[in-house]
Amino acid sequence: MADLPRSFSPSAASTYDKCPRRWKHRYVDKLPDPPGEAALVGTFAHRVLELLCGEEPSLRTVDRARELAGEVWPSVSKQKDFRALDLEPEAEREFRWRSWRAIEGLWALEDPATVNVRSTEQRLSAEVAGVPFRGIVDRMDNVEGGLAITDYKSGKAPRPDRRREALSQVLLYAAAVEADTGERPTQVRLLYLAQATIEEQVSDEGMAEATDGLASSWASLGRDCASDQFEVRPGPLCGWCPYVTICDEGRSEVTRRVRSGRIPNAPARAALGI
Numbered sequence: 001m002a003d004l005p006r007s008f009s010p011s012a013a014s015t016y017d018k019c020p021r022r023w024k025h026r027y028v029d030k031l032p033d034p035p036g037e038a039a040l041v042g043t044f045a046h047r048v049l050e051l052l053c054g055e056e057p058s059l060r061t062v063d064r065a066r067e068l069a070g071e072v073w074p075s076v077s078k079q080k081d082f083r084a085l086d087l088e089p090e091a092e093r094e095f096r097w098r099s100w101r102a103i104e105g106l107w108a109l110e111d112p113a114t115v116n117v118r119s120t121e122q123r124l125s126a127e128v129a130g131v132p133f134r135g136i137v138d139r140m141d142n143v144e145g146g147l148a149i150t151d152y153k154s155g156k157a158p159r160p161d162r163r164r165e166a167l168s169q170v171l172l173y174a175a176a177v178e179a180d181t182g183e184r185p186t187q188v189r190l191l192y193l194a195q196a197t198i199e200e201q202v203s204d205e206g207m208a209e210a211t212d213g214l215a216s217s218w219a220s221l222g223r224d225c226a227s228d229q230f231e232v233r234p235g236p237l238c239g240w241c242p243y244v245t246i247c248d249e250g251r252s253e254v255t256r257r258v259r260s261g262r263i264p265n266a267p268a269r270a271a272l273g274i
């Protein structure tokens with residue numbers, strides 16, 4: 001029998017929903033799951049935007065963001081996870097460019113000087129639909145008529161049919177804010193840097209859909225922990241799973257997809273030597 005975790009975050013819930021076995025390896029077995037290059041680009045961009053939005057509105061300019069990126073870079077480049085990427089100088093320059101394009105991409109979506117920021121990197125801890133929920137909101141903004149929950153994304157914006165699924169994370173943050181403070185946020189927003197904003201007004205229906213999903217995952221996780229049985233769910237993400245070398249089903253899935261030319265750049269190829 002595995003211990004049920006003391007809290008459940010949106011990223012843990014997402015990992016569990018995609019593949020319970022991967023969740024077990026990460027959260028029960030505590031096997032390393034180092035962030036890849038794309039995740040580190042996101043961490044760098046998030047940190048710069050957090051500092052930028054902590055400035056007075058008139059100072060939230062592209063030039064100031066460039067200065068902040070220069071100030072933050074030394075700490076990023078010294079991180080163990082970044083050094084583990086072992087990038088050649090050209091690849092490191094590309095990493096910095098990708099990060100800068102994400103940072104500068106904020107201005108394609110909004111002028112941060114006009115945003116009424118209430119807080120950044122706000123930690124949340126509340127019971128949501130019976131689940132001990134934890135999370136960190138990138139930004140909470142005062143907007144006309146209430147409060148907006150805003151999250152930055154440096155990855156690819158989802159297809160239209162995946163937008164509701166993507167918004168569930170910020171809807172859960174909204175539910176946690178309401179559970180903790182009594183104030184219901186009025187709006188949730190995902191800022192896909194340099195690409196698009198996905199947003200919606202908070203409604204009973206949207207909140208219920210997100211919190212029901214969380215409660216359902218939590219209940220399923222409880223059953224898996226009690227039985228110590230965690231299903232494997234092979235799919236395209238096996239190509240990016242750090243546990244593929246110890247997972248027979250994942251290995252078969254990646255091999256099949258490589259043979260059909262569907263995941264040419266997946267890191268699992270190198271890990272499996274195929």
Ligand code: SF4
Pocket residue numbers: 019021022232233234235237238241242243244247249250251
């Ligand atoms: S390789 Fe695939 S099936 Fe195996 S644990 Fe990872 S995500 Fe799950």
